[in-house]
Amino acid sequence: MFYRDDTRKNRMLLSYLGAGIRNGEKVICLLDSVTKEEILDWFQREKIDTGGHDPNRCLFVARTQDIYYPDGVFVPEKMVARWQCIVEEAKAEGEPGEMVFNNEWFRENVHPDDWPLLEQALKKCFDGMGKYFEMEYRIKTKAGEWKWVSSRGFCLGNDEDAETKPLKLSGTNRDITLYRQTQDALQASIRELAAERERAELLKMEKLESLGILASGIAHDFNNLLAAILSNVQLAVFKWKKGLNGIKDLESVEKAALKASKLTQQLMAFAKGGAPVKQPARLGEIIKETAEFALRGASVKCRYSLPADLWPVAIDGDQISQVIHNLILNAYHAMPDGGVIKVSARNVTVSEQNWMRLRPGKYVRVEIEDQGVGIPPENLTKIFDPYFTTKKEGNGLGLSSSYFIIQNHDGYMGVLSQPGIGSIFYFYLPAADEEPLAENNQKKSVLPKRKCKVLLMDDESLIRTSLREYLEAYGYEAVEAKDGLEAVKLFQEEKKKKAPFDVVILDLTVPGGMGGKEAVRQILTVEPKAKVIASSGYYNDPVMLEPWKFGFCDVVFKPFKVEVLCEKIRNLLAPALSAN
Numbered sequence: 131m132f133y134r135d136d137t138r139k140n141r142m143l144l145s146y147l148g149a150g151i152r153n154g155e156k157v158i159c160l161l162d163s164v165t166k167e168e169i170l171d172w173f174q175r176e177k178i179d180t181g182g183h184d185p186n187r188c189l190f191v192a193r194t195q196d197i198y199y200p201d202g203v204f205v206p207e208k209m210v211a212r213w214q215c216i217v218e219e220a221k222a223e224g225e226p227g228e229m230v231f232n233n234e235w236f237r238e239n240v241h242p243d244d245w246p247l248l249e250q251a252l253k254k255c256f257d258g259m260g261k262y263f264e265m266e267y268r269i270k271t272k273a274g275e276w277k278w279v280s281s282r283g284f285c286l287g288n289d290e291d292a293e294t295k296p297l298k299l300s301g302t303n304r305d306i307t308l309y310r311q312t313q314d315a316l317q318a319s320i321r322e323l324a325a326e327r328e329r330a331e332l333l334k335m336e337k338l339e340s341l342g343i344l345a346s347g348i349a350h351d352f353n354n355l356l357a358a359i360l361s362n363v364q365l366a367v368f369k370w371k372k373g374l375n376g377i378k379d380l381e382s383v384e385k386a387a388l389k390a391s392k393l394t395q396q397l398m399a400f401a402k403g404g405a406p407v408k409q410p411a412r413l414g415e416i417i418k419e420t421a422e423f424a425l426r427g428a429s430v431k432c433r434y435s436l437p438a439d440l441w442p443v444a445i446d447g448d449q450i451s452q453v454i455h456n457l458i459l460n461a462y463h464a465m466p467d468g469g470v471i472k473v474s475a476r477n478v479t480v481s482e483q484n485w486m487r488l489r490p491g492k493y494v495r496v497e498i499e500d501q502g503v504g505i506p507p508e509n510l511t512k513i514f515d516p517y518f519t520t521k522k523e524g525n526g527l528g529l530s531s532s533y534f535i536i537q538n539h540d541g542y543m544g545v546l547s548q549p550g551i552g553s554i555f556y557f558y559l560p561a562a563d564e565e566p567l568a569e570n571n572q573k574k575s576v577l578p579k580r581k582c583k584v585l586l587m588d589d590e591s592l593i594r595t596s597l598r599e600y601l602e603a604y605g606y607e608a609v610e611a612k613d614g615l616e617a618v619k620l621f622q623e624e625k626k627k628k629a630p631f632d633v634v635i636l637d638l639t640v641p642g643g644m645g646g647k648e649a650v651r652q653i654l655t656v657e658p659k660a661k662v663i664a665s666s667g668y669y670n671d672p673v674m675l676e677p678w679k680f681g682f683c684d685v686v687f688k689p690f691k692v693e694v695l696c697e698k699i700r701n702l703l704a705p706a707l708s709a710n
């Protein structure tokens with residue numbers, strides 16, 4: 131073993147040949163240091179080439195001759211002679227001279243898991259099968275603790291028969307417990323990193339798999355809708371050529387287009403495109419109105435527990451209504467034989483330490499409980515995955531879009547279920563700091579008493595042409611512009627002619643040209659009070675979320691019904707029209 135002198139703090143070499151050592155008895159040992167001169171003398175006696183007595187060369191050769199260890203350098207014949215003297219002196223003083231580092235001692239103190247390998251290595255060394263011995267194993271201390279030891283050594287014998295009759299094992303023992311602990315900790319960290327990387331790869335594969343399922347489902351749904359649109363358009367054209375009425379077929383086209391629009395809205399809920407436009411609202415009214423609408427004509431009824439003192443919540447009313455609609459329909463489908471859906475809400479306060487990872491504060495918890503078939507345990511972890519469904523006619527977007535809508539509201543959605551008993555879907559929504567605005571008895575918008583002038587800007591000619599014709603049919607005067615630059619030019623020209631536009635509709639995105647965001651800035655420099663509506667299919671555009679910050683008065687999301695656009699135009703013109 132190595133010891134460090136407390137005074138000089140330098141390493142010393144302990145050479146041992148098996149003097150008597152027992153628990154509680156004195157230790158007979160030899161602390162010795164070996165100089166370069168002694169090494170060179172030994173080389174000369176053994177007639178070993180030292181490469182011109184270069185110290186580095188000497189140490190290298192010493193290592194190859196089995197007399198050098200990283201722990202120290204041994205000179206066998208000097209060590210043997212010195213050790214014999216010490217042993218004789220110890221015997222004269224009455225100290226025991228028998229060996230205690232024998233098989234019995236090692237068997238009792240070496241760790242049971244390490245002993246077989248250690249015994250085998252020692253046997254090979256003593257049998258002459260391996261002159262050099264090296265091994266790491268655990269050994270029990272006097273205090274009963276396990277310490278890691280690194281043993282290195284080689285066999286020594288008489289000069290005549292050293293190779294065949296080894297007398298003793300010469301070497302070193304080092305306490306490497308700290309090294310092994312550090313090594314084990316490092317290996318554990320490496321294993322954890324590897325496991326984490328494996329988990330990340332597995333999660334990535336699962337996401338890619340979900341994305342593939344999502345893409346396949348989207349393609350299937352849109353192909354069905356496109357097939358419905360195409361077939362009904364062809365049928366309407368065929369009837370028109372035959373002089374027949376094709377109105378119903380065109381109405382079917384409209385229904386299919388609106389379904390496609392609803393599908394895109396559900397998909398946008400998975401991304402920031404579904405970012406809600408939040409306003410303070412009361413959940414009780416929204417829940418009841420939505421549930422009654424979803425279950426109209428159904429055999430299933432709702433039982434409500436909606437306290438009047440529910441805290442207001444900051445929500446996008448349309449999106450939360452969609453969530454409630456999806457959950458009510460899900461509960462209805464779970465009860466094919468009828469039953470009662472329990473709908474409840476209550477105020478809760480979430481602490482900082484919560485497993486849902488919600489911000490601490492006030493929330494409103496909503497629960498929708500059915501008495502249906504329940505959800506199998508193996509499906510609970512997948513219930514909110516896109517396009518996962520157990521229904522024959524379902525697309526699997528209802529629950530998943532609801533889940534992401536609640537997430538985008540900084541809330542949480544979960545489910546509790548027992549097969550054969552039923553399920554409870556619940557979600558948390560943060561309480562609002564402000565009260566909902568009181569509903570005013572607004573005047574209904576009226577049709578214009580004169581032809582109002584509307585400027586339409588869209589890079590898609592099919593859209594702007596159909597809109598222009600529709601607005602003209604409604605009694606408006608509509609002018610087209612293919613990009614923002616042309617729209618600004620037309621606005622300036624009509625302003626100079628004293629025939630300004632009453633309303634401007636700008637498409638936000640124009641590939642290769644000026645879009646609505648830049649166009650509205652230039653229009654407002656010409657007329658600061660201009661009434662401008664933004665139009666876009668990008669739900670995540672900041673302009674569509676907070677239009678007033680960019681100079682717009684209102685927005686319309688593509689695709690939209692023209693009646694909706696006309697209503698927005700009338701609302702903008704209502705004050706001026708009522709004054710005329």
